[in-house]
Amino acid sequence: MLISRKWLSQYMDIQAYTIEELADKITAAGLEVEGIEVLASGTNLVIGEVIECNPHPDSDHLSVTKVDVKDEVLQIVCGAPNVRKGLKVIVAKVGAKLPEIEIKKGNIRGVESNGMLCSLLELGIDAKSLTEQQKAGIEELDSDAIVGETDVLAYLGLDDEVLDIGLTPNRNDCLAAFSMAKEAGAILDTPVMLPSYEGAANGGDASQLVVKSETEKCPLYSGKIINSLTIKESPKWMQELLHSSGIKSINNVVDISNLVMLETGQPLHFFDLSKLEKQEIIVKDGLHETYTALDGITYQLEPEDIVITINDKPVAIGGVMGGDDSKIDDDTTAILIETASFDHVSIRNTARRLNLNTDASIRYQKGIEPLAPYKAMDRAVQLLVEYADAKGIEETKYSADVAYEDTAFDVNLQAINELLGLEISEEKAMEVLTRLDFAPTKTGDMIHVVIPSYRTDIKIEADIAEELVRLIGFDDLPSTLPLMPETEGKLNKRQQLRRLLRNTLCAQGLQEVVTYTLISDDMNRDAIMPQATNVAVASPMSEDRKTIRGSILPSMLNCIAYNKARSVKNVAFFEISEVYSNEDSEERLALAIQGDLQQNRHLHYEIKPDFYTMKGLIEALLDKLGYNASRVMIKENDVDTTHFHPYQSAAVYIGRDLLGIIGVIHPTMAKAYGVDTTVMAELKLEVILKNKTSKVKFEAISKYPNVVRDLAFVVDVETPAGEIIKAIKTTGKNVIQDVEVFDDYRGEHVEAGKKSLAISITFQAKDHTLTDEEITNLYNQARDVVKQKFNAELRG
Missing domain, CATH: 3.30.56.10 (Phenylalanyl-tRNA Synthetase; Chain B, domain 1)
Incomplete structure (x- = not known):
């Protein structure tokens, strides 16, 4: 919204405020002033009269002038084509500062020049508001201009400052100067006196005019005929107000229509009455034809557009632009005034499609007050009577009665x-x-x-x-400190867990990924440890983003396939994310490794990940979290053998709670997702959070030597090595420090259905050096418990 200081001054006394103070107060009240502009600027200006004009002796386009500025006569070289003797002009004397240049005494092709004759462009006037003649040469002042007058900008009506106010979407009322004046008056606590025009359009001679609306998009259409008026130049004050709003003055009638729109916020249109085929206007939609608008461009009308018609022919695009065949010109003697209410959505759609963002369409799109059509009609008639000699005024005709209640x-x-x-x-x-x-x-x-x-x-x-x-x-609001409970700035238990997991896994060489929470139904059917129910999106963007996932691994496998398709074959990913059901949600950790853990092409070796890679990673992770090996149980996978390889996977428990599943992807699932052999895991973080970690105990390192003895057994191939290790450790809890399987042999010299396990046992006491007898006793106990419990045969 552009409104100038002069415009506001018409309605209230604002002499006590600078333009900056006005801007600050309006902004503080919620209507941000985005800029302050001056219409024109220039110092050391004076009005002069050209008393002599001769061709330049060394140029065919320059003139040497003598200009009387009252107290002296200046010689000025000028290149304007319209300079001539007797012309009154704007003179910028030596030392004058204009928007783009500073005037200095000079010598142009051997002729001294003491100043410059100015065009309005050189004073900073927007070219859009000037005629082609004004842009082509210097400004020609009226004959009554006073030679020697130094307040040139005031004489030109350009001594004004314009506020550019950015309106919030709910304040469409401030697009009207009258409403903006009311707003400014309320902000400044200053009385506001608006022009008195109410009822100016009431009455009039009987009219044959018929107005109808056949579309719900136009609830009100009003028309009024004025049978006689005079086209002439607008008064200076009106031209100045229009100019400050960026609107070019045309003639008194067109200018009145623009001024009333700016004052009331209501767009209105004047038709040349003599160019209308009949005095019957029907507003309708549903047309599909071409139409030439006021800008001379032909547009394609669509059925959804609101169109003003006479004899079923369009004469205006409702709320957007009038027609070229009924516009006001210098020969107009009678007009039809139109004011109307239009559906703002329809106007917006039409304006956007036709790329016609006119002043009228912008106001209709933002919404117009209910009484604006009546106010605009009254104000237009008042101004036409006063400044266009309007006579033969007929009664106003309405398409409907719109009742308004405060x-x-x-x-x-x-x-x-x-x-x-x-x-x-x-x-x-x-x-x-x-x-x-x-x-x-x-x-x-x-x-x-x-x-x-x-x-x-x-x-x-x-x-x-x-x-x-x-x-x-x-x-002016009182300043008070907010009442807030004191809190300790630290991470909660869940945040600490996330950070520890991220730091540990990144240190192990894994990269964190973030995948889509929304997945397809097919992917959700591949959920690991699925939720009881699935959450479906009410309005999904696509079938691929239809369901909130109940597991992370399917999304991560898609991510691995995406990388593989782009020649990234060695990946190690992890993700921490929520999974959802209709009842609840839980946080999970997913890991996936594909390709080589290590690779050296020069030395021709590579290390592939396998079940034991993931097992070791999870055990190390849980140990870091404070869960020692005695509390973590890795059991045969009887939870999910559809997505995990049945013989290369396991279920992980903390106590009796299922933490998750680890292992190699099932070949069928790997094929479905387009990935190679992948080692993966999905863990429930809620299980970690609800279980208490072991207390950290510090013990001195034993200063006594350790002794290592080996055992080799032949046991059934189905016998878990972990159970054997656990049984051996029970025979000497404080002395047996470590039990490790270092060989698992199946083949020649071992009976079918059997396997040979070679086990290394480390003995060490904390308070003394073990004797041979103590070691032998413990060694025998370990041997015997394995033989008895697992029906093992000792190998020589």
């Missing part, structure tokens, strides 16, 4: 104060609401307000609260 309701000041955390007095509240023209009256404990028609954004008590605090001023 928005009125009661508000509770105590509730508003509680909402705002303030103590606004009743006296202050009544004063602010009066400034806003809300007509407040006291009714018991309540305040009754009646909202002006242009404030369509005020509907409930909360809106009144906002208006009160906005006008009182945020800078």
Whole structure:
């Protein structure tokens, strides 16, 4: 919204404020002033008269002039094609500072020049508001211009400053200068006097005009015929106001239509009455034809567009632009005035499709107050009578009667104060609401307000609260410290777990990935340890993003396949994420490794990941978290053999709680996802969080030597090595420090269905050096318990 200081000055006294102070106060009240512009600028300017003009002796396009500026005669070399003797001009004397240049005494092709004759462009005027003649040469002043006048910008009406106000979406009312003036008056607590025009369009001679609306997109269409008027130049004040808003002056009638739109916010259109085939206007939609608008461009109309028609022929695109065949020109003597209400969504769609963002369409898109069509008609008739000699005015015709009722309701000041955390007095509240023209009256404990028609954004008590605090001023609000409980700045248990997992896994060479939470139903059917129920998205973007996942690994396998397709064959990923059911959610950790753990092409060796790689990684991770080996059990995988290889996977437990599944991907699943052999795991972090970790105990390192003895057994191939290790450790809890399987042999010299396990046992006491007898006894006990418990045969 552009509004100038001069425009506001017409309605209120703002002499006490600089333009910067006005901008600060308007911005503080919630309407941000995005910029301040001057219409023109220049120092050391004076009005002069060309008393002599001769061709330059060394140029065919320059002139040497003598210019009288009252107190002296200046010789100035000028290149403008329209310079001539007797012309009154704008002179920038030596030392003048213009927007682009500073004027200095010079010598142009051997002729001295003491200043410059100026065009409006050189004073900083926007070229869009100038005629081609003004842009081509210096400005030609009227004959009544006073030679020697130094306040040139005031004479030209360019001594004005313009506020560029950025409006919030709910304040469409401030697109109207009258409403903006009311707003500024309320902010500055200054009386506002708007022009008196109410009822100017009432009455008139009987009219044959017929107006109809055959579309719900136009609830109101009004028309008024003026049978006689005079086309002439607009008064200077009107040209200046239009210029400050970036609108070029055309003639008095066109300028009035533009001015009324700026004042009331209501777009209106003037038709040349003599160019209309008949006095019957019908607003309709459903047309599909071409139409040439006021800009001379032919547009394709679609059925959804609102069109103003006469004899079923379009004469205007409703709310966007009028037609070229009925525009006002210098021969116009009678007009038809149109004001209307249009559906803002339809106007927006039409304007966007035709790329016609006119002043009218922008205002319709933002919404217009209900009484604006009536106000605009009254103001237009008043101005046409005063400045266009309007006569033969006929009665106004309407397509429908639109009943308007004021928005009125009661508000509770105590509730508003509680909402705002303030103590606004009743006296202050009544004063602010009066400034806003809300007509407040006291009714018991309540305040009754009646909202002006242009404030369509005020509907409930909360809106009144906002208006009160906005006008009182945020800078005047009392400063209070927020009451907040003291908290210790540290990570909670879950955050600590996430950080530890990330740091540990990244240190092991894995990379964290983030995959989509939304997956397809097919992927969700491959969930590891699936949720009881699945959460479906109400309006999915696609079938591939239809369900909130109940497991992480399917998404991670997709990620591995994506990398493989792009020649990234060696990957080690992990992800920490929530999985969901209709009832609850839980956090999980997923890991996947494919390709080589280590590779050296020069030395021709590579290390592939396998079940034991993942097992070791999980055991090390749990040990880091504080779960020692005695609390972690790795058992045969009887949980999921559909997605994991049945003979190369295991279930991991902490105590009796299933933590997760680790192992090699099932070949069928690997093929379905397009991945190679992958070692993977999915763990429930909730199990880790609900179980208590072992307390850390510090012990001195034994200073006594250890002794290592080996045993070799032949046992059934189904006998788990871990159970044998566990049995051996029970025979000497404080002395047997380590038990390790260092060979697992199956083949020649071992009976079918059997395997040979070679086990190394480390003996060490903490308080003395073990004797041979002690070691032998423990060795024999270990041998005997394995023979008895597992039906093992000792190998020589």
